Amino acid sequence: MASLLRKLSLALAIALSWIGFALPGHADEMDDILKRGELRIAVQTQGPPVSFIDRNGKRTGLAIELAEMMAKDLGVKLVIQDYDWKALIPALLAGKVDMIAADMAPTPQRAAQLLFSRPMFYQETAAFALKDSPLKTWQEANAEGKLVGATQASSYAAAAKRYMPKATLKEFSGGTVDVAQAVSTGRIDAGVSDVANIRTFIKEYGNLKILENAMAREPLAFAVNPSHNHLKFWLDNYIEVVSADKRLDELLDYWWNSDAWEKDHK
Known part of the structure; x- marks a missing residue:
């Protein structure tokens, strides 16, 4: 009898696994972004060179251009929402945005609430x-x-x-x-x-x-909702890609490591 029960349990487990493979994949945050056609980011316009309004009234900066590059490579529109610094995390946790695109350090306290990408740059x-x-x-x-x-x-x-x-x-x-x-x-x-x-x-x-x-x-990184593992892994992969093709270095050299941006935006 015990042998028969083990065989039945094994057969049931195999059947359930095949059913799982047959079911369509559950939509996650990346599917939502692609279907929505928008990547929503939370920023703080605290001043150059990370995020600010330039002399032409255009929002720009290191975090903005990096997010614009992400959205373009994803084939979606970038939607920017501006918050005070203390409101960035609540906005993310409330689902108002997909990520925080700011010069935020992944401190132990913040990492207990959020998922951070690998560091994009250091300050x-x-x-x-x-x-x-x-x-x-x-x-x-x-x-x-x-x-x-x-x-x-x-x-x-x-x-x-x-x-x-x-x-x-x-x-x-x-x-x-x-x-x-x-x-x-x-x-x-x-x-x-x-x-x-x-x-x-x-x-x-x-x-x-x-x-x-x-x-x-300290390292600086973008942050996503703690349940959005796919988006976090996508961010890590993206940083690897733009580091390898030198696009991230170009942004850092322009915005972070020099004052070259000033003649174009101030």
Whole structure:
């Protein structure tokens, strides 16, 4: 009897497996994107060179051009939705967008909520202050009585808390632009951001300087819903493809590693 039951169980398992092969595949997020004909991304227009509005009123930047390239290669339309930094993750988790296309670091806390692509590029986190400030290094800003600013809920704020615990941190919900304005007008002693952003602010405001010694180097990636494994694997594969054919290097050289973009967009 036991032998017969084992044979019946095996026969049932084989039958079910064949039924599974015969059924049409379940539609996933990539099917939805292709059928919809749209790739929806969440961005934060916090300023160049990642995502911003240029002198012609066109939204552009490293993340935007990379997403445009993705959509073109997929044969779909790119739909851009703009959010405050703190609203990016809620928008993704609510299904309003397919991915977050921003300079977001895959911190352990964020990776517990989201799926991140492999890193697309890296940034150095640093501090900046008024040009005539006596501060020379970020370590000097790590002192009681010093007021330091960073984007709310950002990796910059996390770096300030970690490396500058003696200073008082003020978080700005409007993004790094608000931090730069606060430093420029003397409302705070120093700000924390990435080197690329700081260089831009130094040129824009004319009265800022970058403080010596980078705090940290961190990877930056795009993020998708935690249940969207196919899209995450597609992103990883895409980064491999555009790295191999040098298109990613070209974008990074133009937007991230130089100020060549300024003459075209500012």
